[in-house]
Amino acid sequence: MPAPQPDGTQSRPSFPDNAVxxxxxxxxxxxxxxxxxxxxxxxxxxxxGRRMRDWLASYDVAIGKRALDLMALGLTAFVFLTxxxxxxxxxxxxxxxxFVWGGWSIKKxxxxxxxxxxxxxxxxxxxxxxxxxxxxxxxxxxxxxxAAFPLMSVLALQVALVARGVSxxxxxxxxxxxxxxxxxxxxxxxxxxxSESIGISYYLLGLACFLWEGRFIKLTTxxxxxxxASCVFSKEPFxxxxxxxxxxxxxxxxxxxxxxxxxxxxxxxxxxPASNLPKLSGLNCTSSCWPASRSSTAPPSTx
Numbered sequence: 001m002p003a004p005q006p007d008g009t010q011s012r013p014s015f016p017d018n019a020v021x022x023x024x025x026x027x028x029x030x031x032x033x034x035x036x037x038x039x040x041x042x043x044x045x046x047x048x049g050r051r052m053r054d055w056l057a058s059y060d061v062a063i064g065k066r067a068l069d070l071m072a073l074g075l076t077a078f079v080f081l082t083x084x085x086x087x088x089x090x091x092x093x094x095x096x097x098x099f100v101w102g103g104w105s106i107k108k109x110x111x112x113x114x115x116x117x118x119x120x121x122x123x124x125x126x127x128x129x130x131x132x133x134x135x136x137x138x139x140x141x142x143x144x145x146x147a148a149f150p151l152m153s154v155l156a157l158q159v160a161l162v163a164r165g166v167s168x169x170x171x172x173x174x175x176x177x178x179x180x181x182x183x184x185x186x187x188x189x190x191x192x193x194x195s196e197s198i199g200i201s202y203y204l205l206g207l208a209c210f211l212w213e214g215r216f217i218k219l220t221t222x223x224x225x226x227x228x229a230s231c232v233f234s235k236e237p238f239x240x241x242x243x244x245x246x247x248x249x250x251x252x253x254x255x256x257x258x259x260x261x262x263x264x265x266x267x268x269x270x271x272x273p274a275s276n277l278p279k280l281s282g283l284n285c286t287s288s289c290w291p292a293s294r295s296s297t298a299p300p301s302t303x
Contacts, residue, residue, distance in 0.1 A: 069162060072172040073155055079176050080151050083183040087191035088143060096193045103128025104137065120195060123233040127198050146192045153204035154179060160208040199235035202227045203242065210249040224249075 092100070098118060102125035105116050112118065112125050131145035154175055161171040181187075188194060192201075209224030228242045 068168060069159075072162075072168055073158060075172060076154060076158055076175050076179060077151060080154060080179045080183060081147070083179065084147050084151075084192065086185060087147070087183075087188070088140075090190050092140065093190040095195070096190045099124050099128045099193060099195075100132070100137070100142065103130075103132045103142075107132055121233045121236060123202070123230050124195055124198060127234070128193070143191055143193065146197070150182070150192050150197060150201045150204075153201040153208070154182075156208040157204045157211075160211040163214060164211050195235045199231045199238050202231035202234055203238060203245075206231060206242075207245060210245070 099120070102112060102116065102118055102120075106112065106125055106129040110116055112122055118125070127149075128142065131142035131149075135141035135144045158171050158175045161174075162168055182197075182200065183192070188197065192198075206224045206227030209220040209227060212220045225246075228246060232239045232242050
């Protein structure tokens with residue numbers, strides 16, 4: 001027991017310095033690995049946070065770019081539909097009535113150049129057949145097709161230009177200016193049902209497929225050939241433009257010169273539609289029907 005002091009208090013017990021109690025200490029051999037492990041864990045967490053922040057930032061940028069793309073496409077579509085509105089209610093007129101009649105005849109099972117005669121290329125009648133099959137003849141419902149089909153071709157080319165690296169603003173300005181000329185009523189009798197409009201629509205789709213260099217490039221190249229051939233089979237004077245476009249695409253595929261594989265793909269894309277389209281349209285009967293049509297001016301009984 002501590003001895004009493006003169007003032008009546010008791011003195012505190014004294015301990016040696018090494019005997020003073022304190023917090024427990026971890027051996028140095030265990031503390032250092034745990035510290036390094038904790039530091040490494042915190043570093044990984046911080047790196048993951050930075051990666052997440054960068055990903056969110058890039059995701060926001062991607063969303064912003066897609067929103068701008070949709071706005072640009074919406075602007076082009078708005079201009080097209082606004083200018084094309086007058087064609088919904090215009091009366092049927094010259095050329096259109098013959099093309100619709102040809103499509104209606106195909107729908108009834110007749111073959112062009114065999115059961116009915118018209119000197120226009122076959123894709124005009126086949127395209128009108130598709131329009132009639134989808135939207136019908138009543139109230140000129142087929143004209144919905146001839147609004148959606150050209151609009152789809154215009155938007156497809158705009159998407160292909162932007163994907164190719166063309167400025168979004170420049171691509172939109174070019175396509176809006178093209179639409180203003182394309183849908184101008186001065187160039188059309190009744191609507192976008194004439195041979196020139198159908199041929200240009202196929203040409204734009206083919207050009208969009210040829211310009212595409214993303215996924216499924218072989219498929220888009222094949223479709224480009226099909227659409228370009230359909231363009232020529234809609235209006236023969238488009239043949240020179242299609243031929244030069246087809247050759248130019250070899251030098252726009254990111255190569256200095258056309259490769260043998262690209263030549264084979266593009267040649268095949270033109271061989272397939274060119275060899276099968278006459279069979280589908282009944283052109284194989286032209287030679288047998290043409291002498292009869294020259295010897296008589298009376299219309300066929302099936303008309």
